Amino acid sequence: MLTAAVIGAGMAGILAAIRLDQSGIACDVYEKGDSVGGTWRENTYPGIACDVAAHWYTYNFARNPEWDSLMAKGEDIRAYFEHVASDFGVLEKIRFNDEVVLLRYDAGRWHLETASGHRADYDIVIAATGVLHHPNIPDFAGIDTFRGAVFHSARWDHGVPLDGKNIGIIGNGSTAAQLVSALVEGAKRLDLYQRTAQWVMPRDNIPYSEEEKALFRKDPAALEALIRELRSKTLNGYAAAVIDVSSPEYRALEQVAQDNLATVKDAALRERLTPDYKVACKRLVISSTFYDAIQHPNARLVTSPIERIEPEGVRTADGNLHELDVLVLATGFQVDRFIRPTRVIGPGGLDLDDVWAEGPLAYLSMSVAGFPNFFLLNGPNSPVGNFSLVEVAQHQIEYILQLVDGIRTGHYREIAATPEAMRRFEEERCEAAKKTVWVTGCDSWYLDKKGVPASWTFSYDRFVQEAAHPRMQDYETR
Structure with a gap:
């Protein structure tokens, strides 16, 4: 049986663990914190809420008819993810309070090491580390x-x-x-x-009546119609x-x-x-x-x-x-960290820190050339903004599972995006950025060192289409 390590137990990590298990792939989840929830565990300040509609900000296999209003409080969102992790058996897969410090690829497997000294080997790694967890703290004098x-x-x-x-x-x-x-x-x-x-x-933030919640419980189709709207x-x-x-x-x-x-x-x-x-x-x-x-x-x-x-x-x-x-x-986060500070060393000693020295890149936000069987959820240049990152992650995990299926069925042992595909995608993304509002003259956390939006610069429809089926000619296999 294939084995996988999932790094992070926030929204995307819980999703990855569930879908891997449903696909017959054994997985362990590594979480640096003491509970699940990711950004909703880290951020507990007064007034915290999601600015995306709550019903849309749920997994399509675990809808929640009980939201009290259009946009949910942070504590309620955290409770939702805790319930899903419990209901789907994710909690017993998680190693809490043990940050992954090193991933090294050797002899066809990823060798993992944590801060406590725990070591284990895996066939694939999925980084579900998110971006809103490394606080940005300005160096104010005094x-x-x-x-x-x-x-x-x-x-x-x-x-x-x-x-x-x-x-x-x-x-x-x-x-x-x-x-x-x-x-x-x-x-x-x-x-x-x-x-x-x-x-x-x-x-x-319009409240939902008890009658509306009763309808959503009784008629899932009505809830899905609301989510589509x-x-x-x-x-x-x-x-x-x-x-x-x-x-x-x-x-x-x-x-x-x-x-x-x-x-x-x-x-x-x-x-x-x-x-x-x-x-x-x-x-x-x-x-x-x-x-x-x-x-x-x-x-x-x-x-x-x-x-x-x-x-x-x-x-x-x-x-x-x-x-x-x-x-x-309230000074935000270091949004270019992703899996870092974890060291990720690919074949031949290729260091992800070196590859990302000028800024994090990934083909379709999910695969980095030179790092086989290593995938990212909500990785560099994923769609970000005022819409559901849960839906984004669901499209991405289904795409990744299609790539992993070739390993599971023995068609290949290793897979990673080609350098040419990653370069072509980046060139197209930067060209598309010229029409976006993000380059019209402001200093934003969306912009990388080169002034290019660190985001998906195409239409959302294109994202959905690209994530539907991999173009295998854009991948190296062995």
Whole structure:
């Protein structure tokens, strides 16, 4: 029987373990944390929620008719993944609290080593490590001198009292928007330190009635019809818009964001909240509460650059000292890490760190030339944005299983993308990027060192088509 190692027990790792088991492939799952859930385990800050419709953000074999509203709370999403992992027998396959530090390919197998010294050999490896788990912590001068509590949003200290406190939030993306909405009323004062204004799209989090949930339980077809509707609205709107700034879909998206900004009553505040780049050049913030929250009497928008952190608070370039009790770093993640810092050594000593020295690459986001029987879920240049990464991962695992099937049936022992296929895909992806909104003039985490979006730059329909069946001429087998 073939054996597989799955690295990570978040959404994609749970999916991989289930589908491998259903395909008759024995697998072990390695998780650096103490439980499943990935980003939903790491991020527990107040107000955390998914900005993708909850029913769409589920596995197609494990729908959940019990969601309370259109977009789910983080704790409910984590519970969903915990239940699926338990129901499908994934938990007993997981080695918790033991990070994989080395993968080395030799004599037709991957040799794995963990931080505890555990070693094992596998025929294939699937990296399901995600991207939102290595916090990006800027090196602010003096941050070690701050007398209050300071922590990253993904390392939330729930023991720190917040009510009646002066709270500072550094950052202005989706996390910060959720935090401002959740904390402003209870705070004595809340400062939002904005380096770059963000475009905010309104989306009311409509609750589901008990009658609707009863219908979804009784009639799975009704639930699937809702999911198709949610999917279609997003893909025909947002996904079509961002890859072509000349499209009518983009103009419609732009108008909605501009109309939402116009709801800010104070002209001076509205001006400071107005981005100087095109709508969706950065990842859109989805919120129907942020603009109200930042206009709350307890809220202050600080746009003067941070000069340093002092024991009493934040000193900005205009000379002002903003005294604080709590400082939260909502400064995002190192999104180019993927499986790293795990060392991945292919045949002949080929080091993945060297291959990715100029930025992470993979053919169709799933296979790296020179690394046989090594696959990635939600890997480099996968579709990202305001749609379901669960659905993306499901397309990818089915594609990978088709490649693995050739190993299982004895047609070949090794498979990896050819260098030519990986180069051609990257050239096509970079060419397609020229039409996207992401290259219209903003500094975004979507952009790599060369200024090219580290994302799928084609249509979502093309992704689905490419993931349906491998083109075997684009792979080397042995």
